[in-house]
Amino acid sequence: MKVTRRTFIQGGVVGAAALAGLGFDLAPAQAMIKDLKISRASEVRSVCPYCAVGCSMIAYVGGQGKTQSFNTTPHLIHIEGDPDSPVNGGSLCPKGAATMQLALSSDRIEHPRYRAPGANEWTRISWDEALDRLARLMKDARDERFVATDADGNTVNRNEGFAWGGGATITNEEGYLVTKFMRALGVVGLEQQARL
Amino acid sequence: MTTTDLGLTIRRQSATPASGTNIRRDHSTPALEISKLVDIDLCIGCKACEVACKEWNDLQVEETHLFSGYQSHPDLTPHTWDLMRFNEVELAGGALAWLIRKDSCLHCEEPGCLLACPAPGAVIQYENGIVDFNQDACIGCQYCVSGCPFDIPRFDTVTKKVYKCTLCIDRVSTGLEPACVKACPTGAIRFGTKEDMLAYGLEKVEKLKARGFSEAMLYDPVGVGGLHMMYVVPRGEILEQYGLPVDPTVTAPTSFPSLIGALRKVGATASWAGLLAAAVYFLKTGKRYPPPEEEAVAAAYEKAPHG
Numbered sequence: 001m002k003v004t005r006r007t008f009i010q011g012g013v014v015g016a017a018a019l020a021g022l023g024f025d026l027a028p029a030q031a032m033i034k035d036l037k038i039s040r041a042s043e044v045r046s047v048c049p050y051c052a053v054g055c056s057m058i059a060y061v062g063g064q065g066k067t068q069s070f071n072t073t074p075h076l077i078h079i080e081g082d083p084d085s086p087v088n089g090g091s092l093c094p095k096g097a098a099t100m101q102l103a104l105s106s107d108r109i110e111h112p113r114y115r116a117p118g119a120n121e122w123t124r125i126s127w128d129e130a131l132d133r134l135a136r137l138m139k140d141a142r143d144e145r146f147v148a149t150d151a152d153g154n155t156v157n158r159n160e161g162f163a164w165g166g167g168a169t170i171t172n173e174e175g176y177l178v179t180k181f182m183r184a185l186g187v188v189g190l191e192q193q194a195r196l
Numbered sequence: 197m198t199t200t201d202l203g204l205t206i207r208r209q210s211a212t213p214a215s216g217t218n219i220r221r222d223h224s225t226p227a228l229e230i231s232k233l234v235d236i237d238l239c240i241g242c243k244a245c246e247v248a249c250k251e252w253n254d255l256q257v258e259e260t261h262l263f264s265g266y267q268s269h270p271d272l273t274p275h276t277w278d279l280m281r282f283n284e285v286e287l288a289g290g291a292l293a294w295l296i297r298k299d300s301c302l303h304c305e306e307p308g309c310l311l312a313c314p315a316p317g318a319v320i321q322y323e324n325g326i327v328d329f330n331q332d333a334c335i336g337c338q339y340c341v342s343g344c345p346f347d348i349p350r351f352d353t354v355t356k357k358v359y360k361c362t363l364c365i366d367r368v369s370t371g372l373e374p375a376c377v378k379a380c381p382t383g384a385i386r387f388g389t390k391e392d393m394l395a396y397g398l399e400k401v402e403k404l405k406a407r408g409f410s411e412a413m414l415y416d417p418v419g420v421g422g423l424h425m426m427y428v429v430p431r432g433e434i435l436e437q438y439g440l441p442v443d444p445t446v447t448a449p450t451s452f453p454s455l456i457g458a459l460r461k462v463g464a465t466a467s468w469a470g471l472l473a474a475a476v477y478f479l480k481t482g483k484r485y486p487p488p489e490e491e492a493v494a495a496a497y498e499k500a501p502h503g
Contacts, residue, residue, distance in 0.1 A: 034366040037254075039370070080375070083378075092248070092381065093244050093381055094244040094247045097244050097248045097379045
């Protein structure tokens with residue numbers, strides 16, 4: 001079929017009239033002013049990093065999982081309470097509701113840093129360097145303060161040079177691992193904020 | 197769920213005649229009306245709603261300064277759509293009443309902002325009662341600011357647009373509750389159908405009265421046709437101390453654009469009357485054929501060689 005300028009315009013007019021007659025309506029298009037910003041995000045369960053209540057949170061992450069596209073990297077979009085949690089039932093306190101600010105803060109330190117004795121500034125070091133130094137100092141502190149027997153001659157094998165303090169986000173499983181590790185080092189002073 | 201189920205078809209738009217776009221709406225069943233309800237008795241003033249609102253709506257942070265008591269910001273701003281207002285009032289007996297109120301858009305049934313707005317489609321009221329601003333259509337005239345009986349909309353001097361609470365229409369449209377409701381740790385902010393919220397509110401008022409708050413009331417003033425964010429107010433006798441007007445009303449807009457709008461009707465009537473008169477005249481007089489001498493000229497012209 002040959003399409004001339006005239007038939008094209010005629011067809012367009014007839015088509016538009018037919019669509020209008022069939023109830024083609026722009027109202028829903030107008031109604032959606034804003035798209036849901038988490039509609040393409042994947043949900044990641046998390047625990048609030050602040051107090052001992054340990055509210056469950058859902059972190060909405062874009063550019064990850066099923067929605068991964070080639071030109072995005074995973075990024076945090078939104079954090080809100082987990083409605084399935086018996087602890088908080090989806091709600092959060094003002095501090096917990098502002099957790100995004102903690103996660104995305106420009107003041108957040110993302111690499112190990114070292115300040116030598118007497119130095120007045122921090123220098124960035126590698127993770128390997130940091131772990132090596134930690135291990136060295138831990139071993140030294142343990143050897144220095146290790147108590148093999150108490151005053152009565154009982155074998156105790158205590159490491160009194162260490163104590164461990166945990167935060168509110170330590171889960172049961174993490175707590176178990178930490179306790180195992182610390183006991184292996186001979187630590188007796190274990191303390192944690194959360195009673196979860 | 198379709199959008200119609202959540203009442204998301206447009207009921208009214210600012211500066212636009214009664215909408216003809218709702219042809220698909222089934223008027224046999226009433227549209228779902230939603231409402232928030234703030235139970236001031238349960239509110240602990242923690243401001244989680246404020247933070248959740250800021251975070252969800254990506255509103256920029258505003259530095260806070262200690263100026264009075266517990267309140268974070270002195271007033272609503274274009275970037276603070278939800279503000280906990282604290283007011284310490286000495287009662288008649290010498291006791292202190294610490295009044296806390298979540299201040300944000302009340303989503304009136306008769307929105308003063310919508311009636312005052314001269315920009316077509318800048319203020320939209322949905323079937324479910326949500327009143328939202330469309331900043332794309334906003335012309336920044338601030339008539340809504342003066343039209344609002346609760347002093348809610350705020351003008352942004354940078355973008356030259358007006359902003360306020362959207363009742364998280366993006367969340368509501370997907371079946372989620374608004375961000376403030378979700379965050380509230382005491383359940384003081386509730387969300388549901390208007391019917392359910394009224395039932396809860398009235399029951400709560402009775403409970404408060406039994407506890408000795410004889411003037412407890414559900415704040416849902418008729419002057420604005422009712423609200424889609426109601427309050428349960430324990431001390432109804434000092435309503436104004438909470439910052440709530442006792443009898444808010446929506447005045448008919450008398451702005452210049454609304455006068456133009458009225459004139460538009462006059463013009464339309466005149467145009468139609470003119471067309472009708474022309475039709476009547478045509479029917480009465482009929483078509484006039486050209487006089488015979490003109491026909492002769494035309495025939496001669498046809499015969500003559502063109503060129």
